Amino acid sequence: MTATTMATARIAALQALLRDGGFDAALLHSAADVFYYTGTKQPANLLIPAGAAREPALFVRRARDFVEEDIRASGFPRAWVADGQSFREVAARLATLGLAGGTLGTSEDKLPTSLYRSLARALPGWELRDLSALVLGQRMVKEPGEVELMRRACGLFAAGHEAILAAARPGISELEVSLAIFAALRLAGHEEYIPMRRWDAYLPPTGTFASGESLWRISGHAFTVTGVGISPAVPIGPSLRRLQAGDLIVYDVPTNYRGYFGDTARTYVVGEPSAEQRRAFDACVGVYRATIAALRPGITAEGLFVVARAAAAETPYAPYFMGYGDKQGAYIGHATGLEQDEPPVLSPRVTTPLRPGMTLAIEPKFIIPGFGAVDVEDTWLVTEDGCEVLHEQPNDLFVVG
């Protein structure tokens, strides 16, 4: 018997989900998944038999000494740690457990096909099936300890914001401001890496600091303000463009505190805002408030998007809501946690009902060609009877320069 710890409680919950979902075992290999159940980000494969009768095994691919340090904090039992770089050890363990065959779940959205093929060869008696929905479903509702880390993550944004107020002025480049922001964020505790769930997604760890025409040049990597980067080799992030009086600026960064994200964005203007800039910003804040007012348990992901879109339709900027033309996104935000882009995305046809404990980045924006963009984003916790922002970060059309 093992005393209940953070790790063993999470694993027991997954073991029940596996049994109910028709899986005989799970093999987790992806860093965020393994970290959630064990506390380590070292390369490892985690075998979890369905039901409570059989013990899991963490096959450490490398660096067992680090793994043993990491699991102390999570309470993953040391007796469950094993060595094994290949799937042969997994096959042998399944046989030892009396599991000769059945259905094995892996996170197929993260498993490369070449590994899938070698896993299938190592386990000829097994049918392989995707279980990412089960794991992501469990991770969707955050525990209080996770929420606390996410509050800390959201709080990091303040350091970047202060760096912008101090550095942004006419003549300085997007890249130069970004470097000042990055230094402030990192010294405040921001990790350098932004893990994403979607296979082809990438976001720069400095965040997106974009100004002027960079605001409406939307890279294909996201239907949002992406920035254009310094060359086509990495077509996202800050560019060498220098700030000019009158520029709108958006800073959007998923801050990472000990593996957990907060996602926050604010809008700035170089010098006093024009009436039109103020009007667009106020319209964005209006959509934001309408969305937050509807954010409570029971509404679906799609339902929240519909509320936001309806609010945007009442503004003069409806054609620019979440992008424009063929670059208009249909979403108002997404869940976040151990990966920046967790499900559910708040989009049409996503019927997931929102539940207490979900953590959602709400991010209305208008992206207006020839004009700029305005954007407000904070990360919210769904509570029993409504919602609560994870960090009170002042929101305004901030004047810089």
Place this chain on the structure above:
Amino acid sequence: MTATTMATARIAALQALLRDGGFDAALLHSAADVFYYTGTKQPANLLIPAGAAREPALFVRRARDFVEEDIRASGFPRAWVADGQSFREVAARLATLGLAGGTLGTSEDKLPTSLYRSLARALPGWELRDLSALVLGQRMVKEPGEVELMRRACGLFAAGHEAILAAARPGISELEVSLAIFAALRLAGHEEYIPMRRWDAYLPPTGTFASGESLWRISGHAFTVTGVGISPAVPIGPSLRRLQAGDLIVYDVPTNYRGYFGDTARTYVVGEPSAEQRRAFDACVGVYRATIAALRPGITAEGLFVVARAAAAETPYAPYFMGYGDKQGAYIGHATGLEQDEPPVLSPRVTTPLRPGMTLAIEPKFIIPGFGAVDVEDTWLVTEDGCEVLHEQPNDLFVVG
């Protein structure tokens, strides 16, 4: 007919390789592969029929305007650009081309299993097979234009080196020095992103700046000096450790210029080096020189490793060559290019003969618990009759502080 351009020449070469390899077509989806043949890093799927008779199609998943800008430089024909976010368009195009079935190659080391399954569903008449060895084999031998970009990438290291000489002193943290290095590299042209081929690999875009005991705490993410990071959530990269008089320091960074890498490392000491530090560094340089002296066409990847290991065996530091104990790596370097970790790795059982045009990072090191680490790395071009360093970066046991 299309005039021969960089893109069409590379595609024609792959079409011949596909035909000879028994493939009827290739579908490339991974960013570095698509970039190599088209010049764009926007999300897109590239369909290339085998042989010269049929035309390729670039299915743009998003941001066609950026794609059309990007392909102008590479000469990928605009007539080959198509819209299509899913595999349905690919299936329809194959039918239009008169290809009802056969063998379709994808880069299975990069294709998530969930995409493999949907591709298999969209193309019921097709057998899917891995072609990554074909594509990586073609990319292995660099063209003069690629070598030129890699020279520029290697040259970026000088900016980071100068930043270390200016910033490193007792009392400053690894993280603080890293931020100074990162700012210098980025302003010199370094991209923020380090694409890796291996599915679970990650390296921080600031590079690895590690000192003192951080040098022998080797994360499982690589058998090298990794640094320990600021928390177990990203257990690699600079830490909050403060430099002390007498510390050894290693700085190792894959610099990225317009998508191409140079990989360089140097060793530093805080204050005057001790006799033992000097001796270990000189031993490392000895292994480096012996390896470079053997680097020429015809020797195999394994052969070069054997030379290096033999040179290391003649020093007092053999047990610490490329790590120690269960963290001792068996390699002396790796190819680099559009991804930091391209094949071949210079390891036992890798029988690839080295050929003119290959670009190889050579990186001997000794990692000595309780003492530190010494490391020298540069990126070399294999020439017709030997080799040539891509950038002449001074090498010494540099004194800082």
